[in-house]
Amino acid sequence: KLEEGKKLTPKQQLKAQKEEEKEEKQRQKDAAAAAKAAKALEREEVAKLEEEEKAAKVSIHKSFESKLEQHAVRATPLGCDRSHREYWLFPGRDRRIFVCEPVDPPKAGEGRVKLTAC
DSSP: OOOTTOOOOHHHHHHHHHHHHHHHHHHHHHHHHHHHHHHHHHHHHHHHHHHHHHHHHHHHHHHHHHHHHHHOOOOEEEEEOTTOOEEEEEOSSSOEEEEEOOSSOOOTTOOOOOOOOO
16 A cells, blocks of 8 residues: 555555555455445345245235134035036035935936036
């Protein structure tokens, strides 16, 4: 480094100038590395927050579905067969299919009804 009050030879001045340039380049490299590390850390934090937000949404969705299943009874009619038995799908964990027998047996000559899926 250049010292005040001392006369340096041109060779010493050149050497001091090169050292200062080298130190400046090193400071720039360090600053770039620090900026890169900060960006990487920020990306990690954003990814972590997004993952936590996604997990929270999934948890809320599951909780909502669970509560809805407890209070709502919505059956899906699947169709009926040629003996006029009706097939119903009830939601829930068990997802059961129920068969309802007709009260009056079908009369002769009635057309066939195919089983249809919904």
